[in-house]
Amino acid sequence: MLKIGTDLNNRLELKEERVTLAKGLLSVTGEKGVVFGIDTRELERAFVEEGLGIGKLVIKTKLGAEKEIAYFTKSKVKMFRKFADAINEYLRSNRLVPATFEEKKEKRSSISTLYWLYGFATKHRRLLAVGIALSIATVALNLIPPYLLKVLIDNVILAKTRTAGLFEELTIVLVISYAASSIVQAFQSYALNIAGNRIVTGLRGSLFRKAVRLPASDIDNISPSRIQSRLTTDTGNTQWLMTYGLSTIITNILTIVGIGVILFLLFPTLAFYVLLPIPVIIVLIISYNKRSDKAYHKSWRRSADLITRINDVIPNYAVIKSATREEFEGDEFGEGLEKYYDTQVDITKMELKYWQPVGFLVALAAVVIWWVGGNLVIVGTLQLGVVTAFLAYMAMFYGPIQQISTIMPYVQESITSGERLREVFDNDDAAKEPSGKQKPSFAKDIVFDKVWFGYDPLFPVIKGISATIGRGKVIAIVGKSGAGKSTIA
Known part of the structure; x- marks a missing residue:
């Protein structure tokens, strides 16, 4: 049995049908069942015709009649030509040769897409390096206050003999650390935002130049409306990733690493309890990434379908009215909205399924530290200042994890946009720019x-x-x- 899927139905709507060649039968199946079927003994041959932006699978019977049995966009023409060849081979030899007609696109990892996006950052490496260096400085400054709190409790408040002027010195250091952190963070945010905006400006310009040079066949395959969506929505999402997303992820990862080191230096046993939920959280994040990739791709396809229909229908309102298709177009758009709504509901359910358990584990870890650390203080094994610093650091430790979990949907959304942009850039059939203007010569009418x-x-x-x-x-x-x-x- 040989199968191939269309992306248009027999009414030229953007719905799928499946063409199947089995022993003695060629059939087309839609969402409501079999649309067409014919005994292969009645067939002479099958072939593909290209129409106005679409392709057609046509059969010719032994009586000489021709019939269009399936429709598809230009992106599937090559696949259906192979399928037509397979039908003709079966008619000649009466033997079905197993074959795959769907073109498998290379699956790109999120890391490779990020690496590709930051390939546009070559001209701005120095500015990015400054931003990353300032991120490290920001993290270091933010780690000072909890340690000062420990010193304050153990060496000032609970100390039997107090060092003169220590309280004032700690207060001054605390003020300086907060002020320095604010200043450094401002410069860090500025550097990374400027770098991100410059990168995206270059990306958008390169994408536009690439798009206007695409040959007509490629524009047919992608559709002008979807190219427009990539120039606006998708580049906007990548801009968020390269500005806010980049700085947030870098700062949070450095904070997690820095706090982990400090906790083990303060009290290794208690640090073990802090890190206990981490393996479970990592498993949840890995599982989330696998599911979210498919969910966000599906959501973006639905969104792109809506944008495409808007851009196709509104400029052609006169055609719609002349053909009295207002109600039909309204129904089709409403159906598209329902599909997009369903994808958003699925994403919301997925977010709750993964990130609510993460929040609970964080809260549970705080209770464990409170209980274990409190008992150690009671028996005199641990100082109260260390437990207080642990709780402060733990809030800072899990805070970045929660923040990363919050922005992960937007990161995945941005990566999906990056993959859509990459599809345009990876097109090898771009028309070459002419070396110079050539004046056309018309010898006839x-x-x-x-x-x-x-x-x-x-x-x-x-x-x-x-x-x-x-x-x-x-x-x-x-x-x-x-x-x-x-x-x-």
Whole structure:
């Protein structure tokens, strides 16, 4: 049995159907069941035709009749040509040869996408290095206050003999550390935000230059509306990642590492209890990343479908009205909204499933430290200042973990956007820029003979135009916005 999926149904709607070739039967199945079926003994051959932005799988019977049995966008033309060849081979040999027609796209890891995105940072490495260095300084300064609290409790408040002026000195150091942290953090945020904005500006410019050089076949495959979505929404998401996301992730990871080292230096046994939930949290994060990747890709596909329909329908409102398709388009858009809503609900459920347990584990760890540390203080094994510092550091330790868990959905969303941008850049069929302007030479008249053309299979821009422009003549093409003047030119 051989199978292949379409991305348009028999009414040219953006819905899937499946074409199946089994022993003695060629059939097409839609969401409501079998749409078409024919005994293969009646077939002479199968072939693919390309129409206005779409492809068609056509069969010819032994009686000479031809029938279009499946429709698909230009992105699937090559796959359906292979499928048609497989049908013809079966008709010749009466033997089904196992084959796969769906093109498997290379699965890219999130790390490789991040590495690709930061490939645009080559010109701004120094600024990024300054931002990262300031991040390290910010973390170091933020780790000072809890330790000062320990010294205050053990060496000043509970000390039997107090060192003169120690309280005042601790207060001055505390003020200086807070002030320095604020100043350094401001410069760090500025450096990373400037670097991120410069990177995204270059990325957006490169993407635009790449998009306008794409050949028509590639624009058909991706669709102009989805290219527009990449230039706006997707680059906006990557901008968030390279500005706020980058600085937040770096600072939080450094904070976690720094606090872990300090806790083990203060009291290794108690530090063990702090780190006890970490393996479970890591397992939850790994599991979340696997599920969230699929969930956010699905969400973005639904979002892109909505944007595509808006960009296709609104500029062509005159066509919609003339064909009295207002109600149909409204229903289709409503169906798309429902699908997008369902993906958002699924994402919300997934977030609650993974991150609520993380919050509970953090709270449970605080209770354990309170109980174990309190008992150690009671028996005189541990100083109260150490337990207090532990609780303060623990809040700082799990705070970054919670913050990372909070921004992880946005990070995954941004990585998904990066993958969508990468699809455009990885296109090897981009048209080469001409070496210089060439003046066209017309030796004959320009003739339009019942020409139809559309960028989208559902909405032809030019409909049955016939015209002759004589050689050497200069004409003006006039009409209202969206009538197809630029397309004809």
